[in-house]
Each structure stands twice: as C-alpha cells, then as structure tokens.
Amino acid sequence: MQNEFYDITILGCGPAGLSAAINATIRNKKVLIIGAEICSPPLHKAQKIDNYLGVPGVRGEELLARFMEHALDMGIEIISTKAEAINEAEGVYNILVKEEMVKSKAIIIATGIPYKPTLPREEDMLGRGLGYCATCDGPIYRGKDVLLIAHSSEAESEANYMAEICRKVYYLPLYQETMELDPRIEIINGKPGEIIGSDFVQGLKLKDGSEIRVEGLFVLGGETAPDRLIPGLEISNKHIKVNRQQETNLPGVFAAGDCTGPPYQVAKSVGEGQVAGLNASKYVGRK
Amino acid sequence: MQNEFYDITILGCGPAGLSAAINATIRNKKVLIIGAEICSPPLHKAQKIDNYLGVPGVRGEELLARFMEHALDMGIEIISTKAEAINEAEGVYNILVKEEMVKSKAIIIATGIPYKPTLPREEDMLGRGLGYCATCDGPIYRGKDVLLIAHSSEAESEANYMAEICRKVYYLPLYQETMELDPRIEIINGKPGEIIGSDFVQGLKLKDGSEIRVEGLFVLGGETAPDRLIPGLEISNKHIKVNRQQETNLPGVFAAGDCTGPPYQVAKSVGEGQVAGLNASKYVGRK
Known part of the structure; x- marks a missing residue:
C-alpha cells in the first residue's frame, strides 16, 4: 500500500x-x-x-x-x-x-x-472544545483537563500522548478489550450522554446523570x-x-x-x- | 391470468x-x-x-x-x-x-x-400505410395489395385473415419455422430494406434491390x-x-x-x- x-x-x-x-x-x-x-x-x-x-x-x-x-x-x-x-x-x-x-x-x-454522530450537538461544538484528532489538537490542551471518548483500542496511543501533556485525562471506552493505558489516565465506565456548555465545551454529562468537567472533548475512532x-x-x-x-x-x-x-x-x-x-x-x- | x-x-x-x-x-x-x-x-x-x-x-x-x-x-x-x-x-x-x-x-x-424499429422511417410512416395490427387496420385495405413483415409465427393467423379480404398478400417472415399460411399468400424470401413512398407507403424495397409495390405495410410481432x-x-x-x-x-x-x-x-x-x-x-x- x-x-x-x-x-x-x-x-x-x-x-x-x-x-x-x-x-x-x-x-x-x-x-x-x-x-x-x-x-x-x-x-x-x-x-x-x-x-x-x-x-x-x-x-x-x-x-x-x-x-x-x-x-x-x-x-x-x-x-x-x-x-x-x-x-x-x-x-x-x-x-x-x-x-x-x-x-x-x-x-x-x-x-x-x-x-450517526456519537454525541448530540457534536457538529455544532466541533472546534469549540470538541475534536476528532487528539494528536493534532493536543497542544491546545497542554496543562488542561480533557476527556476522550474512544470507539476502539486504536485510540489508546492518542490517550497516552495526551497523558504526557495534559493535567488530567479521562478515558471513556466504547469497546471491550484489554487496554494499554498510561496509569495517569482515569478510565470512566459509563455511557456518554450530552455535551455540557453552549459556546465552548465545559464537560460531558453521562447517561447516569453524573458530570465530568473538562475543557477538551475528543471523539476518537468513530465513523x-x-x-x-x-x-x-x-x-x-x-x-x-x-x-x-x-x-x-x-x-x-x-x-x-x-x-x-x-x-x-x-x-x-x-x-x-x-x-x-x-x-x-x-x-x-x-x- | x-x-x-x-x-x-x-x-x-x-x-x-x-x-x-x-x-x-x-x-x-x-x-x-x-x-x-x-x-x-x-x-x-x-x-x-x-x-x-x-x-x-x-x-x-x-x-x-x-x-x-x-x-x-x-x-x-x-x-x-x-x-x-x-x-x-x-x-x-x-x-x-x-x-x-x-x-x-x-x-x-x-x-x-x-x-429498434424494423424499418428506417417506420415511425414517420405509421398511419400512412404502415401499421402494427393487421386485424385492426385490415378493413382499410380491403381489395388492395399488402405486405406483412413478420417477426414470429404468431403473425400467420393475421396474414390468413388478410388473405381473405385483400387482393394480394405478400408475407416476409423474419423467423425460421414451419408455416400454416393460406395458399393465396405469396412468401417473400429476402431482407427488408426500406419503405418506398414519402407521403404514403407505396411499397417495400428489399436489401437485394428488388421492389414490391403495395398500399399497405405491416410489421407484426416486433417489439x-x-x-x-x-x-x-x-x-x-x-x-x-x-x-x-x-x-x-x-x-x-x-x-x-x-x-x-x-x-x-x-x-x-x-x-x-x-x-x-x-x-x-x-x-x-x-x-
């Protein structure tokens, strides 16, 4: 190829x-x-x-x-x-x-x-704290908190890269496989609900009602x-x-x-x- | 059915x-x-x-x-x-x-x-001496000479009907099968070339150059x-x-x-x- x-x-x-x-x-x-x-x-x-x-x-x-x-x-x-x-x-x-x-x-x-987008309002929030490529947008979130929603294990290397530059990395996997994640990453078990924030991303609300406050949100490996x-x-x-x-x-x-x-x-x-x-x-x- | x-x-x-x-x-x-x-x-x-x-x-x-x-x-x-x-x-x-x-x-x-039409100018001459249904248009040609170009043996009964009312019926089969034709019908062996006549049908010219003069021309059993x-x-x-x-x-x-x-x-x-x-x-x- x-x-x-x-x-x-x-x-x-x-x-x-x-x-x-x-x-x-x-x-x-x-x-x-x-x-x-x-x-x-x-x-x-x-x-x-x-x-x-x-x-x-x-x-x-x-x-x-x-x-x-x-x-x-x-x-x-x-x-x-x-x-x-x-x-x-x-x-x-x-x-x-x-x-x-x-x-x-x-x-x-x-x-x-x-x-089908992974989250409601995904398209509206694109570039406003929401991205599809952590490796590309990573530097913007240096020293900040981010959450990565991952459709497949291929996203793990991106998460590990983010763990090196961000303050806190949350990782919400939508797949069931063994993971090779940096120990600094916090794994979230739950289903993504909706984006918090109107002008800019302020966090993610899960289906169970709990909220995770972050400045950056990534949807990785999705269609x-x-x-x-x-x-x-x-x-x-x-x-x-x-x-x-x-x-x-x-x-x-x-x-x-x-x-x-x-x-x-x-x-x-x-x-x-x-x-x-x-x-x-x-x-x-x-x- | x-x-x-x-x-x-x-x-x-x-x-x-x-x-x-x-x-x-x-x-x-x-x-x-x-x-x-x-x-x-x-x-x-x-x-x-x-x-x-x-x-x-x-x-x-x-x-x-x-x-x-x-x-x-x-x-x-x-x-x-x-x-x-x-x-x-x-x-x-x-x-x-x-x-x-x-x-x-x-x-x-x-x-x-x-x-694909059987003859050049077929559509132009439709209703001007050319027809697709001998049984329908037959009475118009009572006592006249007609030529039937037949794509299948199903046309034979139409030809036999025409033989009863027309002066002369020519029959040009485009198929190879046994035929049950009225003995008054003259079978033409040859390939149809073009229609003779501009305002009205005056006959058919065969591919070999020979001409058959008729007032009515039918294309039967074609698509x-x-x-x-x-x-x-x-x-x-x-x-x-x-x-x-x-x-x-x-x-x-x-x-x-x-x-x-x-x-x-x-x-x-x-x-x-x-x-x-x-x-x-x-x-x-x-x-």
Missing part, C-alpha cells in the same frame, strides 16, 4: 464496495479497498436473505463470505482500517490511512448506512461523516447525493450502496457498486 | 424483471410477469459472466436459469407472450395480452435493450416501443426516463434494467429491479 498510486480507492468492503471493486478490476484498474473489520455489519447479522436474485435463502454472513471470496479470488487488495482524511490536489486524491498517504485518481464511497472526510461533498437528507451514474458533485468521486439512500438492500448496493465501478473506470481512462 | 386483477405486472423476464418480481412477492404483492420465450437474449448468449457479485465465472445461460429457478420457487406466475397495448383508466392499468384484458395497479417495464405501448411515457435518449426510485413520469409505472440506460449489465439490472419492485409495492400499498 505504502506510497502506491491507485486508479480507484474504494471506502467500504460491503456489497457495494466489493461489487465496485470486481467491476473496476475487470476493467484493468488498480484497485484498493479500505474496509472495516466486519464488512457490512447489517448484512453480517441478517438471518436470511431471500431477495438477492440467483442466491435464494442464504444467511447474511454466508453471502458476505461469498462476496469476499469473489473479490479475493480476483486478487483485489483489501486493508482493514479506515481513511482518516482525504484531500484533492491537482486532480489526485490523497488519502491519509494509518499515518501513510495513499494516492488515487478516483474514489468510490461505499461506507454503508449513514453516519467520520463523509462530507468531513471529503470536504465539499454534497449531502442530501443525510445521504451522499448521486445521480444515476453514481457520480457525486465532486469530479472523480462516486458513491454506491446504503450511503446513497434507501432501500438498504443487497441487490441495490451490488447494482450501484457495479455502476460506480464501471463509471469510475471510465473516468480514470479519460484522465 | 384470465380476468385477474394483479397488484404489479412486470413486462420482461430478464434479470431486472425477475428481481422486481421476487422483491414484490416477498412484500406479499400479487405479481404477473409477461415475458418473451427467451428471457434476456443478450445474457442467454453470454459466454461468461464474472461480475455478478457472489456468482463468479458463470455462463449467461446458467445464470439466467438460476434466476428463473429463484422466481419459480417463489411461485411467481410467468406467461410467455407480450403485452399488445396498455391503457390507464381510473388509476388502473388495462393490459391487452393474447386478446384478453389483464388489470394491474402498477406496471414495471423491464423489457431490456432499447427498441413495441415502450412509449407506444404506454402512451405518454417519457423517453430520453432512446431510454425510459426514470429517477433514482425507478419511477417513470407516469404514476404507478416503474422501469428497470437495460431499458433505462447503460451500463447494460446484470448486477445493475438486478439492483434496479429490486428498487422498482420495492417501490411499486409501496405504491400499491398506498392505494
């Missing part, structure tokens, strides 16, 4: 992402899929799928395994992580993944059901809203706006599957993935 | 039509498919399909058989014929099929790759253009115009698959069929 230049990078390894990938690969495009550990949790949990034509009465997990096998048999490169940030420069997209930069001529977003991931991306009714060619408003950026709107169904996602994969291939061919 | 009232009638038994049918059936809708003998000739002929996710490296004919099996296992009613005419009255669609009338609350058009089949249907660039919900401009009329535009691919058709099937079911539920 390192320093590689891909034709098409696909975000998401569910039905839409995998369908886009096999279609672009057949068109001889160099494809990278950046996906989560479990591709498409809703399909993974489905007891029985009976409406994907030609494959009647199949468990979701089994269908997903068949999809994955189809893609892997074609030699498609899949990495289990997420894109941190995407920026465009001179017609090329730079994708920050695990502190490395991947270059790609086109992007297909196939990230599934729409993004990134697509329009924050790719600045300027047009959203309509919480979904990525696409036309019938699966083109978004940004040149070279396509979207397919649940993230483009209902119905949230396998065949619809596979079909849109195909159209996105073929049209992204055409786009790359024209460049 | 006779005098039955369906929730959804689907025109076409290719990937889009069958996908629409299974999805509407799962939604408890009463579904009829009106399809050709061979559902989706392009897929039927395909040597190898490798881009329908989850079913790698399959012959087109085999994939089509699996699709059909999925639909038949759900008990979906399929009849091998074509819709002659469709008219709407008081929110119900009346579909003329084999001289019977079928009623349906909603229609899904999934008729495949766009209609019917969707906007002639359903008057008022909006066409854009030779394809049925649909939005992302697979709705056409007419209420209760949906379209899916190749007839809505490229790419002409299986997954795209199956996906669109699903969306059309689910949205037609919603439409019927609201009525």
Whole structure:
C-alpha cells in the first residue's frame, strides 16, 4: 500500500464496495479497498436473505463470505482500517490511512448506512472544545483537563500522548478489550450522554446523570461523516447525493450502496457498486 | 391470468424483471410477469459472466436459469407472450395480452435493450400505410395489395385473415419455422430494406434491390416501443426516463434494467429491479 498510486480507492468492503471493486478490476484498474473489520455489519447479522436474485435463502454472513471470496479470488487488495482524511490536489486524491498517504485518481464511497454522530450537538461544538484528532489538537490542551471518548483500542496511543501533556485525562471506552493505558489516565465506565456548555465545551454529562468537567472533548475512532472526510461533498437528507451514474458533485468521486439512500438492500448496493465501478473506470481512462 | 386483477405486472423476464418480481412477492404483492420465450437474449448468449457479485465465472445461460429457478420457487406466475397495448383508466392499468384484458395497479417495464424499429422511417410512416395490427387496420385495405413483415409465427393467423379480404398478400417472415399460411399468400424470401413512398407507403424495397409495390405495410410481432405501448411515457435518449426510485413520469409505472440506460449489465439490472419492485409495492400499498 505504502506510497502506491491507485486508479480507484474504494471506502467500504460491503456489497457495494466489493461489487465496485470486481467491476473496476475487470476493467484493468488498480484497485484498493479500505474496509472495516466486519464488512457490512447489517448484512453480517441478517438471518436470511431471500431477495438477492440467483442466491435464494442464504444467511447474511454466508453471502458476505461469498462476496469476499469473489473479490479475493480476483486478487483485489483489501486493508482493514479506515481513511482518516482525504484531500484533492491537482486532480489526485490523497488519502491519509494509518499515518501513510495513499494516492488515487478516483474514489468510490461505499461506507454503508449513514453516519450517526456519537454525541448530540457534536457538529455544532466541533472546534469549540470538541475534536476528532487528539494528536493534532493536543497542544491546545497542554496543562488542561480533557476527556476522550474512544470507539476502539486504536485510540489508546492518542490517550497516552495526551497523558504526557495534559493535567488530567479521562478515558471513556466504547469497546471491550484489554487496554494499554498510561496509569495517569482515569478510565470512566459509563455511557456518554450530552455535551455540557453552549459556546465552548465545559464537560460531558453521562447517561447516569453524573458530570465530568473538562475543557477538551475528543471523539476518537468513530465513523467520520463523509462530507468531513471529503470536504465539499454534497449531502442530501443525510445521504451522499448521486445521480444515476453514481457520480457525486465532486469530479472523480462516486458513491454506491446504503450511503446513497434507501432501500438498504443487497441487490441495490451490488447494482450501484457495479455502476460506480464501471463509471469510475471510465473516468480514470479519460484522465 | 384470465380476468385477474394483479397488484404489479412486470413486462420482461430478464434479470431486472425477475428481481422486481421476487422483491414484490416477498412484500406479499400479487405479481404477473409477461415475458418473451427467451428471457434476456443478450445474457442467454453470454459466454461468461464474472461480475455478478457472489456468482463468479458463470455462463449467461446458467445464470439466467438460476434466476428463473429463484422466481419459480417463489411461485411467481410467468406467461410467455407480450403485452399488445396498455391503457390507464381510473388509476388502473388495462393490459391487452393474447386478446384478453389483464388489470394491474402498477406496471414495471423491464423489457431490456432499447427498441429498434424494423424499418428506417417506420415511425414517420405509421398511419400512412404502415401499421402494427393487421386485424385492426385490415378493413382499410380491403381489395388492395399488402405486405406483412413478420417477426414470429404468431403473425400467420393475421396474414390468413388478410388473405381473405385483400387482393394480394405478400408475407416476409423474419423467423425460421414451419408455416400454416393460406395458399393465396405469396412468401417473400429476402431482407427488408426500406419503405418506398414519402407521403404514403407505396411499397417495400428489399436489401437485394428488388421492389414490391403495395398500399399497405405491416410489421407484426416486433417489439413495441415502450412509449407506444404506454402512451405518454417519457423517453430520453432512446431510454425510459426514470429517477433514482425507478419511477417513470407516469404514476404507478416503474422501469428497470437495460431499458433505462447503460451500463447494460446484470448486477445493475438486478439492483434496479429490486428498487422498482420495492417501490411499486409501496405504491400499491398506498392505494
């Protein structure tokens, strides 16, 4: 992956992402899929799928395994992580993944059901004491108290870094795994409720009513809203706006599957993935 | 089928039509498919399909058989014929099929790759000596010479009827089967070239240059253009115009698959069929 230049990078390894990938690969495009550990949790949990034509009465997990096998048999490169940030420069997209930069001529977003923020008013408070990258904003909170809400253990290294520069670090994990945390960090067991403070963050109220007063609040490892991931991306009714060619408003950026709107169904996602994969291939061919 | 009232009638038994049918059936809708003998000739002929996710490296004919099996296992009613005419009255669609009338609350058009006229200038000459229904227009040509271009043996009974009332009937079959034709009919072996006559039909020129002078010309058993089949249907660039919900401009009329535009691919058709099937079911539920 390192320093590689891909034709098409696909975000998401569910039905839409995998369908886009096999279609672009057949068109001889160099494809990278950046996906989560479990591709498409809703399909993974489905007891029985009976409406994907030609494959009647199949468990979701089994269908997903068949999809994955189809893609892997074609030699498609899949990495289990997420894109941190995407920026465009001179017609090329730079994708920050695990502190490395991947270059790609086109992007297909196939990230599934729409993004939900972790906290109410999260978007309003962004930059007002709330952040998504402790490593980036850390220096602002030197000598102050901060609370980190963590969706996965990947946030632990960020917490440890904050423990070195902040007065007090609270850590609220939303996952169940062993932790390697600096002993100075105080672990909070509870569910996040709401942000305290109107102009600036003053703390976090938990679901049990207790309050933790801090000046900085971070949500780490959560899903990134697509329009924050790719600045300027047009959203309509919480979904990525696409036309019938699966083109978004940004040149070279396509979207397919649940993230483009209902119905949230396998065949619809596979079909849109195909159209996105073929049209992204055409786009790359024209460049 | 006779005098039955369906929730959804689907025109076409290719990937889009069958996908629409299974999805509407799962939604408890009463579904009829009106399809050709061979559902989706392009897929039927395909040597190898490798881009329908989850079913790698399959012959087109085999994939089509699996699709059909999925639909038949759900008990979906399929009849091998074509819709002659469709008219709407008081929110119900009346579909003329084999001289019977079928009623349906909603229609899904999934008729495949766009209609191509049999002859150049066919549309211009319609009603000017050119027709699609000999039985209907026959009386106009009593005692005159006519030529019938026939796409299938179903046209033979029309030809025999014309032989009784016309002076001379020429019959140009575009199919290879045994025929049961009135001995007064003259069979033409050749390929139709172009229509002779500008204001009115004066005859037909064959590809070999020979000419047959007639006052009436019929094209029988050919595909019917969707906007002639359903008057008022909006066409854009030779394809049925649909939005992302697979709705056409007419209420209760949906379209899916190749007839809505490229790419002409299986997954795209199956996906669109699903969306059309689910949205037609919603439409019927609201009525």
